[in-house]
């Protein structure tokens with residue numbers, strides 16, 4: 001019996017939606033399996049958000065302010081798994097992320113293979129938040145995607161040293177200015193040309209956009225992102 005199995009006897013896995021303990025080998029319970037909703041077409045050609053305006057190929061945010069990344073993929077509608085993501089991040093349920101990361105890896109396996117990325121880069125948490133939470137949700141997702149696809153996770157390249165104001169409390173313009181200062185690149189010899197940023201939620205793109213802009217300044221040429229969930233487009 002391996003350590004993982006022993007751990008699961010004392011700490012059984014929980015369904016990421018209803019949190020009920022599950023039998024071994026099962027993660028999401030049958031009653032909850034239909035709750036996470038995959039983002040429906042038509043989808044933005046850049047960020048993959050659902051578009052409500054007929055005939056548009058880009059969403060409102062991408063038209064107004066196209067981020068410096070090449071393309072992004074988000075799997076689920078945020079509203080459908082809002083509580084689950086909140087528990088994953090704030091109620092000490094990192095195991096939900098293991099489930100979601102695996103789903104992401106399996107869902108985007110082909111796309112990732114075609115992209116041939118040098119690395120998966122989880123969006124870092126700033127230190128204070130990391131200390132409180134004890135884990136970075138983006139890193140958990142990235143590690144699972146890495147296990148499924150064989151792409152290495154590099155988590156000491158993109159750094160977030162400054163405490164930025166909580167984004168939710170800011171307006172759109174303030175958010176963007178706030179985010180510009182949020183990321184730094186570690187002084188190291190890693191040469192990455194093509195990367196996939198990984199995060200839990202994509203909303204207006206300000207976080208991914210800021211990370212991508214910083215990556216471009218150090219010669220990263222092609223930047224994709226994968227997020228678990230996305231907010232609705234306009």
Ligand SMILES: [Zn+2]
Nearest residue numbers: 015018029032
């Ligand atoms: Zn359930």
Ligand SMILES: [Zn+2]
Nearest residue numbers: 044047059062
């Ligand atoms: Zn878009």
